[in-house]
Amino acid sequence: MASDVGDFSGSGNFNDVGRAKRRSRVAMVVAGVAFLLMLAAVTPSPYTIERPGPVVNTLGDVNIEGETMPVISIPDAETFPTSGALNLLTVSLVGSPEHPTSWLSLVPALFDPSQRIAPRTDFYPDGVTLKDREAQGTVQMQSSQAQATAAAFTALGQDVPVSLVIAAVSEDGPAAGVLREGDTLLRVDGAQIANFAALRAAIVDSGAEQDLLLTVSRDGVETEVTIRPEVPEGGTDPLIGAVIATQYDFPVDVDISLSDIGGPSAGMIFALGIVDQLTPGAMLDGIAVSGTGTVTDTGEVGPIGGLEQKIWAAARADSDLFLMPVANCGDVPARVPSDLQIAPVATLDEALAAIEATVAGDTVPGVEVCDAAATAAG
Known part of the structure; x- marks a missing residue:
């Protein structure tokens, strides 16, 4: 009996040892996870995150180097008051050859439908640097502004040699x-x-x-x-x-002021903004229109990149109407904001008609235009 009592009195020591071992194993697991997270946070990945960028109302003002100025200015022509918002949409890229994303930084984008993870070479082909891409974007922006101005004057019936x-x-x-x-x-x-x-x-x-x-x-x-x-x-x-x-050779000069935004995809919105300023009456009548699309000097609207990100940017800007190129119909995601009216257009005239219909409260042809375009192409 005495020996039995002695054996039970040592059970507390056994429990303490077991708990110590479990704590040690947990600590090792936590340390391992922490090490892996630290490694993922500092190890470069070969991917770039594409996400919604700044939204700019082209009918408003912009601050450049401390000076406030209108985005679109036509000083030598009679212009008319505007109302509402005509939003230019952009896409931001996170992850360049010089500043790659870490593996850990990719995790939030996996759960955000407005962000897309893609191989960095999709945006920066071999040998192309961030500086190269920015320089190309600047040239494209300048060209898009000139073509948009030509498209606007042409839509207004003015000759543009x-x-x-x-x-x-x-x-x-x-x-x-x-x-x-x-x-x-x-x-x-x-x-x-x-x-x-x-x-x-x-x-x-x-x-x-x-x-x-x-x-x-x-x-x-x-x-x-x-x-x-x-x-x-x-x-x-x-x-x-x-x-x-x-x-x-434009009838009058048009000045477009933007900072740190490149690429050709704002062409259609620039053209709409110029038309609005040069025509009597407020074209938007207080509504918010967002859009994206290149435009030729004759008014054809062309495809752009980052459509999904721009759709979400338009929704977050409380847009009453989102204008997109018909040529991007194949890029419309399965999941889109439920309260956003999307209008695919092929020309500047179609974009103007969609705005007019929205202001009047009429039905605007939506993504069903994509099905009709696909049928016609097939």
Whole structure:
């Protein structure tokens, strides 16, 4: 009996040892998890996060280097009061070659439908730096502003003369030794060149390995030159091997002021903002319209990137209407904000009609336009 009592009196020590071992194992697990989290927080990933960026009301003001100025200003023309908001939508990228995302920073984006994780090479091909991308975006923004201005004046029935000027010549392309920087293209095969799209169509129609007669103005003198377009390696259409800049002669100057925003996707919204300022009456009548889409000088609305992120940005800006390119119909996500009216458009005129219908309280063709477009294409 005495020995039995002695055995039970030691059970507390056994329990203490077990608890100590369990605490040790838990501590080891916690330490391991903490180490893995620290490692994930500092280890670069090969991915970039695409998410909604700033929203800018193009009918409002912007602050640039401490100075407040209108986003769109037309100082030499009669302009009219506007109301409501005409929002330019942007996308922000997190993760560049110089500043890659960590593995841990990707986790929140996995649970946010407004964010997308994609390989960094989708945005920064091999050899392309953040500085390269920003420089390209600046050039695209400048071009989109010029095309938007041309589209707006054209929509208002005003003539916008166009000049196509050679900005650069490829050293080993068909135009080398034939065209010079500063040449102004006048005619192709004797026909007047209306715009860049017409020139491009003439080159494609001519085909590769066929002589193309170009009339250019060089130092004020008309000169005829012959070029044989070629299909570049990996390409499908013939090219002449020159960078062509489009220059417009606008009825009045239009100033667009933005900071740290690049790319071509604001073209349609810029054009709508110019039209609104130059026409009597408040086009929006107090509603909020957001949109995205490139625009040509003749008013065709083209595709953009980051559609899903811009849809969510439009919803968060309490937009009454979201305008998007028909060409992006295939990018409309299965899940969209339930209270957002989405209107796919193919031209600036269609965008204006969608705004007019929304203001009037009429039904605006929505994403069903995408089904009709797909059927027509098929």
